[in-house]
Amino acid sequence: GKGGNRRFRPPAWTVFSSVGIYFWRRLTGQFKGFGTASVAFGKPLYLSTFPANSDLTGEVGQELMARIRAVVPVLAAPLVARAIAVDGARTRSAIEESVGAMLLELKEKRMPLPKRDVIAIVEETLNRFKLRNLVVSDGGDVRIVGDGGDVLDYYANSIGHHFRPK
Numbered sequence: 001g002k003g004g005n006r007r008f009r010p011p012a013w014t015v016f017s018s019v020g021i022y023f024w025r026r027l028t029g030q031f032k033g034f035g036t037a038s039v040a041f042g043k044p045l046y047l048s049t050f051p052a053n054s055d056l057t058g059e060v061g062q063e064l065m066a067r068i069r070a071v072v073p074v075l076a077a078p079l080v081a082r083a084i085a086v087d088g089a090r091t092r093s094a095i096e097e098s099v100g101a102m103l104l105e106l107k108e109k110r111m112p113l114p115k116r117d118v119i120a121i122v123e124e125t126l127n128r129f130k131l132r133n134l135v136v137s138d139g140g141d142v143r144i145v146g147d148g149g150d151v152l153d154y155y156a157n158s159i160g161h162h163f164r165p166k
Contacts, residue, residue: 035128038073040112069161074106076114080125081155084135084142086166092140096122106162 025031045067050059083089083098100118107113114121126142129135134148144152 032127035077036075036114038075038112040071040073042067042071072159072161074111074113074159074162076116076121076125077128078155078159079103079114080122080129081152082159082163083122084144085149085152085156086160090142092122092126092137092142095126095142102163109162111162 022031045060045063047056047060050056050063079099079102080095082102083095087094087098089095089098096118099122103113103118116124126135126137129148129152130137132148132151133145134151136143136145
């Protein structure tokens with residue numbers, strides 16, 4: 001839950017049926033993949049650059065967090081989630097417009113960006129969000145479902161530091 005307690009204890013039948021469905025989809029060519037992953041490496045951190053008489057733990061911690069924030073990759077799911085959760089986009093065209101504006105802003109900062117075009121990013125991500133029951137789409141309108149808002153907020157917050165507060 002939100003309190004940090006792990007509650008993932010699926011019954012054996014759920015695990016076996018999920019594995020079976022996975023293999024069936026692979027065999028029949030219906031498997032769409034698990035999503036996108038990215039990795040980024042920053043420059044090395046030398047402890048010798050910090051003054052010996054300072055609060056080494058605090059200073060190193062702050063420096064590490066700043067470096068991590070600088071290299072957190074920007075993936076499609078957080079972009080679309082931010083368009084919905086932060087920008088309030090509720091139509092496919094508004095989401096595409098918002099994602100396009102975010103990509104331009106990030107490009108100016110020389111951030112590594114998704115390789116696909118905006119329409120493909122939004123389409124594929126909304127399909128994944130629908131499969132996870134986070135959103136529903138009626139025509140061009142997109143609506144958050146159940147606890148989907150919490151998950152979309154989580155995704156949006158993962159890249160929030162790259163943007164000016166709204």
